[in-house]
Amino acid sequence: MDIEKKIELVSRKPTEEVLTVDNLKDLLEMGMPLQHYIGFEISGYIHLGTGLMAGAKIADFQKAGIKTRVFLADWHSWINDKLGGDLEIIQKVALGYFKEGMKQSIKVMGGDPDKVEFVLASEILEKGDYWRTVIDISKNVTLARMMRSITIMGRQMGEAIDFAKLIYPAMQVADIFYQGVSIAHAGMDQRKAHVIAREVAEKLKYNPLLWGGKKVKPTAVHHHLLLGLQEPPKWPIESEEEFKEIKAQMKMSKSKPYSAVFIHDTPDEIREKLRKAFCPAREVNYNPVLDWAEYIIFREEPTEFTIHRPAKFGGDVTYTTFEELKKDFAEGKIHPLDLKNAVAEY
Incomplete structure (x- = not known):
């Protein structure tokens, strides 16, 4: 090599x-x-x-x-x-x-x-x-x-x-x-x-x-430090500088069990934690669920990540790059709950 x-x-x-x-x-x-x-x-x-x-x-x-x-x-x-x-x-x-x-x-x-x-x-x-x-x-x-x-x-x-x-x-x-x-x-x-x-x-x-x-x-x-699933101590975050100041408080932490998924958690526990996760609609800069998608699911690209939805809500959609997912979420084409469920099931 x-x-x-x-x-x-x-x-x-x-x-x-x-x-x-x-x-x-x-x-x-x-x-x-x-x-x-x-x-x-x-x-x-x-x-x-x-x-x-x-x-x-x-x-x-x-x-x-x-x-x-x-x-x-x-x-x-x-x-x-x-x-x-x-x-x-x-x-x-x-x-x-x-x-x-x-x-x-x-x-x-x-x-x-x-x-x-x-x-x-x-x-x-x-x-x-x-x-x-x-x-x-x-x-x-x-x-x-x-x-x-x-x-x-x-x-x-x-x-x-x-x-x-x-x-x-x-x-x-x-x-x-x-x-x-x-x-x-x-x-x-x-x-x-x-x-x-x-x-x-x-x-x-x-x-x-x-x-x-x-x-x-x-x-x-x-x-990278994965963001914890909890809401940040201050919201909305007004600037990148402000984000840097509170980032240490936003990382996943053992002392805040619902901010973290542990390697031994059951599928049901993971689903429950993701359902309660902070994931504002259209928010792509300070969104822990998108953060997890970027650094775990899309660590290697291209990959296949499918969000399953009923046909009346647009039906299933598959992404091969994080940027595609990020763009659709920013435009409101993906509902936060659909994203949470897909990340939990991956």
Whole structure:
């Protein structure tokens, strides 16, 4: 496979951003063996935003010939008070439900779960030289920058937190370098940690990413965050800037069960959640049901997506591209309930 095809696979939906495409091209051209990783907090049930979006990109990385790794961040979950802050429970869920759930998600999206390496954070964090890497990174980042970066944990800037949470961003960056990761992958909400990793890459004394004796910056790949099914905290949204400000509150969330579809939900549960979903008529910019259609159903085009309707309402209609569906919905040719039902049944 040529380099351009590999870049195309890495960059395609649900990827929203590659930092940077030129960096990725350089890594490929220099012949460096590429190691991908994506890290997950262990915080409960896996929803489609986690399982299918990450699974889709893992499948793409595999098709591009890149080694893939899922990092089960048990210590990070403990720091961030997940599952009651009980490390033993976190580890049990990580190696049981979460690992198996991610394997199935990867398989559904066209990847090979047997070719994914699953690593429990404890396996590397309990080695002494890992913490030397954390300190090396911390010496190259200001306290103010660390405090701004706590949003990667789903925390708000200015929120009262315990001191352990300030270590978290440096740990997430250390995970990249300590594991020799050349492609750091996550949702867009993890961008701040990856930007730090790229900025400190050439300053590190311990465990930098090396190729040919030269320090190398990792490439960061950020996938789309599926919108939650709930109505946004403010409606209508007046501008793209306003949307960006509240987007973090609109993503699918385990803490809001009706905003998310979980990988183990029954067909009836999925239908019920989609029926209640926020889906304003003719609205194509801030519409979670259309968002799901674009990033799950129309991830690969052309595809066939059929909306079934009685003949008196226009009869069945089939779309092969998202733009066709989007256009008809914007023009009022598709009723929101018909779209919801079709997405639920896909």
